[in-house]
Amino acid sequence: MSKLEDIVSLCKRRGFIFPGSDVYGGMAGTWDFGPLGVMLKKNIMDAWWKFFVEDRDNIYGIDAAILMNPKTWEASGHTATFADPLVECKECKSRFRADKITKGINESVTTEEFLATHTKCPVCGKENWGPIRKFNMMFQTHVGAVLPDDDKELANQNIAYLRPETAQGIFTNYKNVIDTIYPDLPFGLAQQGKAFRNEISPRDFILRDRECSQMEIEYFVAPNTWEENFETMRSLQHEFLENIIGLDKSNIHELEVPKEDRAHYSKRTIDFMFDYPGGEEELMGLAYRTDFDLSNIAKASGKSMDYRDKKTNETFVPHVIEPSIGVERLFLAVLSSAYTEDEVSGEKRIYLKLPQNLAPYRYCVSPLLKNKPELMEKAKEVYEKLRKKYSNVTWDDSGNIGKRYRKQDEIGTYECIVIDFDTLEDDTVTIRNRDTTEQIRKNIADL
Numbered sequence: 001m002s003k004l005e006d007i008v009s010l011c012k013r014r015g016f017i018f019p020g021s022d023v024y025g026g027m028a029g030t031w032d033f034g035p036l037g038v039m040l041k042k043n044i045m046d047a048w049w050k051f052f053v054e055d056r057d058n059i060y061g062i063d064a065a066i067l068m069n070p071k072t073w074e075a076s077g078h079t080a081t082f083a084d085p086l087v088e089c090k091e092c093k094s095r096f097r098a099d100k101i102t103k104g105i106n107e108s109v110t111t112e113e114f115l116a117t118h119t120k121c122p123v124c125g126k127e128n129w130g131p132i133r134k135f136n137m138m139f140q141t142h143v144g145a146v147l148p149d150d151d152k153e154l155a156n157q158n159i160a161y162l163r164p165e166t167a168q169g170i171f172t173n174y175k176n177v178i179d180t181i182y183p184d185l186p187f188g189l190a191q192q193g194k195a196f197r198n199e200i201s202p203r204d205f206i207l208r209d210r211e212c213s214q215m216e217i218e219y220f221v222a223p224n225t226w227e228e229n230f231e232t233m234r235s236l237q238h239e240f241l242e243n244i245i246g247l248d249k250s251n252i253h254e255l256e257v258p259k260e261d262r263a264h265y266s267k268r269t270i271d272f273m274f275d276y277p278g279g280e281e282e283l284m285g286l287a288y289r290t291d292f293d294l295s296n297i298a299k300a301s302g303k304s305m306d307y308r309d310k311k312t313n314e315t316f317v318p319h320v321i322e323p324s325i326g327v328e329r330l331f332l333a334v335l336s337s338a339y340t341e342d343e344v345s346g347e348k349r350i351y352l353k354l355p356q357n358l359a360p361y362r363y364c365v366s367p368l369l370k371n372k373p374e375l376m377e378k379a380k381e382v383y384e385k386l387r388k389k390y391s392n393v394t395w396d397d398s399g400n401i402g403k404r405y406r407k408q409d410e411i412g413t414y415e416c417i418v419i420d421f422d423t424l425e426d427d428t429v430t431i432r433n434r435d436t437t438e439q440i441r442k443n444i445a446d447l
């Protein structure tokens with residue numbers, strides 16, 4: 001089994017991540033977070049929110065609706081250009097994303113260029129291709145009372161899309177924020193939320209899914225200061241990934257994205273790549289989006305997006321630096337960094353070496369023996385006390401102590417506390433560390 005398969009298996013076995021709609025045989029490109037996964041995911045998202053929003057004076061939160069006026073996606077360019085090159089095998093009718101089955105071509109590949117690569121169909125092995133067609137990745141739906149047999153014109157008037165990125169929910173609120181709190185430049189608007197992409201071939205576990213959570217900041221700056229602000233954001237991303245989330249610096253690589261591979265709106269992009277178990281993949285992006293979005297909104301809405309500098313009275317449309325990270329991608333980076341195998345007393349052990357601030361549980365409290373009422377009573381007392389102090393404390397009285405340790409190791413519980421007969425005498429407990437498996441005794445009052 002590869003390391004990725006080991007992680008997928010642990011995720012299912014311990015309740016971190018299940019395949020979406022599992023009971024009905026699944027739904028491609030969707031994943032559900034189970035009880036443990038929700039806790040880890042929330043800790044990751046909370047750490048981001050605290051670091052970028054709560055601990056800063058000039059970054060504010062936004063929570064926009066997922067359904068937006070379709071003009072949004074026309075102005076942003078998504079209706080026209082948010083598309084992948086779709087190619088169909090004429091022999092077996094399989095459909096593929098052309099740039100994913102052939103090396104050395106990108107999303108803007110033409111039919112001629114693709115045919116010249118002499119790619120064989122990954123399913124049937126033949127070489128008989130139809131033309132490259134642009135496949136828009138936005139999920140389309142209808143809003144309001146539209147029936148399947150209504151005429152096309154009525155239906156077209158009511159088209160809406162599930163948002164393909166959270167960014168536009170921020171840009172469309174820029175004016176509201178200026179009109180209400182009028183922050184000094186530079187300032188940022190941060191949002192966490194779902195985004196949807198109809199990927200032609202979802203794969204690689206939660207790396208390329210059809211529904212994901214994003215954490216994005218649009219950082220509005222005076223146009224002539226974009227370079228210094230780009231650098232500020234760049235170093236903040238490293239600080240967050242390495243010091244707050246605890247990813248190993250040596251697994252993070254910056255990739256300066258060349259012009260031809262950049263999104264249509266960006267004048268500079270750095271992809272932060274991460275060494276996942278299956279190879280290097282994009283973890284997050286940092287893009288200089290210029291005034292592309294605000295200027296397009298101004299044109300499409302007829303409303304001014306000007307910012308008036310409080311000191312100089314000069315007016316201009318701010319430029320934007322955007323750090324954007326997918327929660328699932330970060331989640332998998334955290335898990336693959338934490339997944340560790342070692343040997344304890346001659347037996348293989350699997351444990352999640354999660355940083356303390358991300359571990360679903362800080363402590364697990366256990367009685368040494370379940371069938372001794374006095375131990376149970378004391379253990380419950382300790383458990384209730386710690387639960388008030390730290391919210392993330394769990395209780396485990398299943399099986400024997402050895403099995404409990406193994407289970408807690410696999411879900412990354414930071415420390416296990418065991419109440420034994422000595423506890424009844426002197427109020428001390430055994431504390432066992434997840435990473436070292438070392439045990440020490442400590443007074444209950446010092447926990």
Ligand SMILES: [Zn+2]
Pocket residue numbers: 089090091092093094121122123124125126
């Ligand atoms: Zn085929």
